[in-house]
Amino acid sequence: MIPVRGVEGTRIAVLGLGRSGLSAARALKAGGAEPLLWDDSEDARDKAAAEGFTLHDPSRREAWTGVAALIVSPGIPHLYPEPNRWIAAAIDAGVPVDNDIGMFFRSLATPDWDSFDIPPRVVAVTGSNGKSTTSALIHHCLLASGRESQLAGNIGRGVLDIDPPGDAGVVVLELSSYQTDLARALTPDVAVFTNLSPDHLDRHAGMGGYFAAKRRLFAEGGPDRAVIGVDEVEGRYLANQMGEGPGDDRVIRVSVDRKLEGPGWSVCARKGFLSETRKARQVASVDLRGIRGLPGAHNHQNACAAYGALRALGLSPKQIEEGFRTFEGLPHRSQIVAEKGGVTYVNDSKATNTDAAQCALEAFDRIRWIVGGQLKDGGLTPLKGHLDHVVKAYVIGRHAHETALEISQIPHEVCETMAVAVARAAAEAQPGETVLLAPAAASFDQYDNFERRGEDFAAEVATLPS
Structure with a gap:
């Protein structure tokens, strides 16, 4: 642990109790501060209380009195599209706002x-x-x-x-x-x-x-x-x-x-x-x-x-x-999860936007492409000139039919689920081809995160015969 320096005897609020929030609270305590914790999630608050931390409701009238700083988790907006209401209240009260990265560099x-x-x-x-x-x-x-x-x-x-x-x-x-x-x-x-x-x-x-x-x-x-x-x-x-x-x-x-x-x-x-x-x-x-x-x-x-x-x-x-x-790559980033029957299976679930997907599509020849999910602004339009290596696309996601319309110029099949997409791609793939998960979309329509989506892909590939 890196104890936070220069905070001894102060009361410092921590908003957002995920990984970075809890580690910040522990480091503040180790540095001699009194961390005051809050999260909109009751489960997160219960976890913090069980660890012995003081919960501090920012909706209270005197919530910011005597608070030296507010430490914010990265997922909470502080400016755009609009500030979180508690961050806005801290700013109005003149409380400095920072995050764990700032505390790290100064400590x-x-x-x-x-x-x-x-x-x-x-x-x-x-x-x-x-x-x-x-x-x-x-x-x-x-x-x-x-x-x-x-x-x-x-x-x-x-x-x-x-x-x-x-x-x-x-x-x-x-x-x-x-x-x-x-x-x-x-x-x-x-x-x-x-x-x-x-x-x-x-x-x-x-x-x-x-x-x-x-x-x-x-x-x-x-x-x-x-x-x-x-x-x-x-x-x-x-x-x-x-x-x-x-x-x-x-x-x-x-x-x-x-x-x-x-x-x-x-x-x-x-x-x-x-x-x-x-x-x-x-x-x-x-x-x-x-x-x-x-x-x-x-x-x-x-x-x-x-x-x-x-x-x-x-x-x-x-x-x-x-x-x-000797570098083996990272999970969910052009990760080779299997080679079966001369077909390579690659998990690039981290390709959550079209730029990342384009990179993956240009890295392999003769691709069976698993694509789809929660599309970002602009959809798949930026990829239209970069699909030369795609033999066929297999479209997943809750809006798979709409997604398929955006790649109608190439052979494709609406599969909706990962299980169907992997099975169909594997059935049609020829030796020397690559079955590539590069969704060009966020995962949140079907999965909690891109990691879970990539794990599902790898699990489905693991069920295929060798």
């Missing part, structure tokens, strides 16, 4: 660090797609090279649940826009921006607000090194803002669209080969084509971003390549 360094030969470092990864894989890949390569590493944030453990890092230890954080938007402190040593595509636009009042939330990690965080994907205009703008000139190697530019020219530091992947360039000279390369845990151009982009961060941390190209080759 991580301790006097013990003065005795370390090499101070611990924090790598923070954000972006629209690929940030989980990039974070996990960085963590994996650090461990494979013998370095101490902990993975937390939007993946793995809550940031305040981790152990205090030791000499030369590294903390790798995956940070969502919800987390970067509200944190009052952001001070990573290395910050990574993977890419940007439309997502969570209601929460950020549009694309500009969404990018601004990501940008805070860099503009306000002031990292020593910034690894930035520049295949979108926002990334190019961000890299320009962070650099002092073309040769400033504090910025490592990443691309899978083109070879980057100039005297700066860049990492690119083209046709399956990653290359590192510094001062206009190639200094290292990695053949990514045979790495099972990193299939497709989107994973090659993740590999480039991870490579840049790892080089900034001092790992050699050889150490990084060895780590890449």
Whole structure:
């Protein structure tokens, strides 16, 4: 646990008692504060009370009197589409609003660090797609090279649940826009921006607000090194803002669209080969084509971003390549769950938007595509020019018939349920083909989350004959 610093003797409210809320409450208590907890869910409140925490009803007239701060869980809106009523009340009362990420950054360094030969470092990864894989890949390569590493944030453990890092230890954080938007402190040593595509636009009042939330990690965080994907205009703008000139190697530019020219530091992947360039000279390369845990151009982009961060941390190209080759990928992200009868079954349930689904569809040849769920704004229209590899689609979801109309230009079958979709795809698949779950939609019409959807896919595949 990372005890929160600077809170001794204060009363601090915590709103939202999921993983991050409860870990924040424990860390506040360890730091000498009195946490005051609330959640709209009675079950969540009961769980907190059973752990010995004080419940604090924010609807009471004097609820904010004597409260030093409000710590908010990431799923609760603080500004758009409209502020949560209790956050609005705290703001009106002049109570500072923060989250567990802000508390982490202001509490991580301790006097013990003065005795370390090499101070611990924090790598923070954000972006629209690929940030989980990039974070996990960085963590994996650090461990494979013998370095101490902990993975937390939007993946793995809550940031305040981790152990205090030791000499030369590294903390790798995956940070969502919800987390970067509200944190009052952001001070990573290395910050990574993977890419940007439309997502969570209601929460950020549009694309500009969404990018601004990501940008805070860099503009306000002031990292020593910034690894930035520049295949979108926002990334190019961000890299320009962070650099002092073309040769400033504090910025490592990443691309899978083109070879980057100039005297700066860049990492690119083209046709399956990653290359590192510094001062206009190639200094290292990695053949990514045979790495099972990193299939497709989107994973090659993740590999480039991870490579840049790892080089900034001092790992050699050889150490990084060895780590890449033992990386097995993450569940629900281009995860190979089985190979039966010459057919490969891939779970990419995390492809909850069309950009992520497009990456998956371009990573494999001859695809039996399981698609559908709770479609986002724009539906499947952005995918219409990217379906060349699809042999046939199998449509799931409560609105499967409506979804099927959006892909009427390709062979398709309305299945509605995962069980039917997997059975039909398996029955028709030929050796060399891939049955791919890449829904291009949220899961909430049929499942609690994308993980449960991916687990259902894997369970149905497991029932198929070998």
